[in-house]
Amino acid sequence: MAITAVPSTVPRGPVTARLNFTLPPPPGVVGVNYVDGPPAGEPQRNLTVDPREVVVSDVRGRESDFSLDRDAFQIVTGLPASAEKDFADDASIAANYYPEVERLLLDQIPGSTKVYIFDHTIRRAGPGAKRRAVLNAHIDQTPYSAEKRVRRHMGADADALLAGRYRIVNVWRPLNKNPVEASPLGFGSSSSLEQKDIIPVEHRYPNGYVGQTAAIAYNPDQRWYYLSGMTGDERLLLECYDSEGMKEGSGVAGGRLPHTAFEDPRTRPDAEGRESIEVRALVFGP
Numbered sequence: 177m178a179i180t181a182v183p184s185t186v187p188r189g190p191v192t193a194r195l196n197f198t199l200p201p202p203p204g205v206v207g208v209n210y211v212d213g214p215p216a217g218e219p220q221r222n223l224t225v226d227p228r229e230v231v232v233s234d235v236r237g238r239e240s241d242f243s244l245d246r247d248a249f250q251i252v253t254g255l256p257a258s259a260e261k262d263f264a265d266d267a268s269i270a271a272n273y274y275p276e277v278e279r280l281l282l283d284q285i286p287g288s289t290k291v292y293i294f295d296h297t298i299r300r301a302g303p304g305a306k307r308r309a310v311l312n313a314h315i316d317q318t319p320y321s322a323e324k325r326v327r328r329h330m331g332a333d334a335d336a337l338l339a340g341r342y343r344i345v346n347v348w349r350p351l352n353k354n355p356v357e358a359s360p361l362g363f364g365s366s367s368s369l370e371q372k373d374i375i376p377v378e379h380r381y382p383n384g385y386v387g388q389t390a391a392i393a394y395n396p397d398q399r400w401y402y403l404s405g406m407t408g409d410e411r412l413l414l415e416c417y418d419s420e421g422m423k424e425g426s427g428v429a430g431g432r433l434p435h436t437a438f439e440d441p442r443t444r445p446d447a448e449g450r451e452s453i454e455v456r457a458l459v460f461g462p
Contacts, residue, residue, distance in 0.1 A: 186355050186405035187442040190233045195362060195400065195438055196312045197226040198375055198391035207377035207391060223377065223391055225312065232362050232400045232438065239403070244285065244345075248366035248415040248433035249401075252284060255409045263298060263351050263453055277347045277455045284413060285345070287462025290337075294329050295456050298351070301358075301449020309359040309437035309450060313392035315416060316456065317344045317432075318376055321388040322417040326458060338419075343431070343459045346414040350452050355405035357447040359437045363414065364392075366421070366430035368399040374432070392434045402438075416456070 201207055201223060209221045235242065239251040260272035270293075278291045299307045317325070322344050327334045350356045373395045379387040403412065414433045421431025437450070 184405075185444055185447065186357050187360075187440045188234060188236065188404045190231055191440055191442060192229055192231050193362075193438045193440055194227050195230045195232075195436055197228055197394040198312070199224040199226045200375055200393050207375055209377055209379050209389075211379055211381045223375070226394055228394045230398075230400050232402050234404045235401050236404045242365070242401075244413060244415050244418070245428045245431075246365070246367055247429070248418070248421075248431055249363050250284065250413040250415075251403060252280065252411040252413065253409065255280075255411060257409070266296075269296060269453075273453075274455070277457065280347065280411065281345060281413075281457060281459055285343075285459055288459050289461035290458075291460075292329055292458040293455055294325065294458065296453060298451075298453045300451050309361075309452075311359075311437050311439070313362075313364070313434050313436040314377075315374065315390040315392070315432050315434050316346055316414075317416040318374075318388045318390050319417065319422075320376070322419075324387070329458065337460050341419050341461060343418045344416040345457055345459050346416055347455045347457065348412040348414055348452060349410065350406045350408060350450060352408070352448060352451055354448060355407050356450050357405070358440070358443050359450040360402045360404065360406070360440060361412065361435060361452075362400050362402045362438045363412070363433055363435040365399045365401065366415070366432055368397055369430055369432065369434060370395060370397070373398065373434075390432075390434075398434070414454075 207223050214220050244250045260269055274293050281291050282288050299309055326338055330337055373393045375391040377389050377391050418428055418431025420426040420428040
């Protein structure tokens with residue numbers, strides 16, 4: 177009896193999709209985002225979104241062609257099931273999943289000697305979700321905020337650690353039981369990003385703390401990718417910052433990864449919403 181193959185509903189291959197970039201602010205204006213409500217008379221965010229149609233290439237089948245030093249992203253496949261089953265309780269995630277992330281980073285980043293995980297974010301798709309997929313191209317950290325993170329978390333060891341190589345790496349994985357169909361994560365190779373494309377944005381918290389991320393201005397020379405149909409045994413290593421990235425002759429092409437969720441126009445209307453966890457870590461050495 178003939179067996180009929182069931183067609184996959186997962187969008188594959190290159191796609192032209194809308195990515196939301198940011199217009200550079202006028203000279204002398206600092207990009208600002210208030211994490212909670214802004215002061216009276218000020219907007220939540222003072223930057224303007226600049227949507228563009230961009231070709232996003234699928235890296236499925238050529239995962240090993242990309243590296244942290246050249247592209248600021250790396251793909252890891254075939255990992256065993258996590259000891260963390262539900263990804264619902266922060267304490268349980270820290271106890272069960274954080275050690276797996278630490279081991280992964282030490283194994284995948286040659287010469288790394290120390291990992292410090294400082295936070296994680298879970299993104300859900302339901303109507304009551306606190307955090308959803310972010311549909312704006314951005315980088316999680318800047319040189320300013322990366323150094324600030326080291327000083328904030330590493331205490332008396334900070335100066336010595338800052339004298340060597342340090343990075344911030346975001347370990348990203350889907351939480352869906354099936355391959356991701358909706359709102360895949362897009363990421364732009366660091367080697368195609370120019371300094372003028374990066375717009376620092378202050379994140380101002382109610383307690384007075386000021387962090388910094390970066391919005392991304394559109395540049396047609398940027399190269400954007402995604403990994404179609406990601407599954408729970410795969411990880412994306414997204415390098416937010418590498419202290420070697422701006423050093424002449426270091427062999428590191430920038431070391432800062434722009435990324436964004438995007439809506440694939442081929443996604444079926446009733447596709448399951450994408451859910452994910454990202455764990456951010458300081459990685460030291462070599």
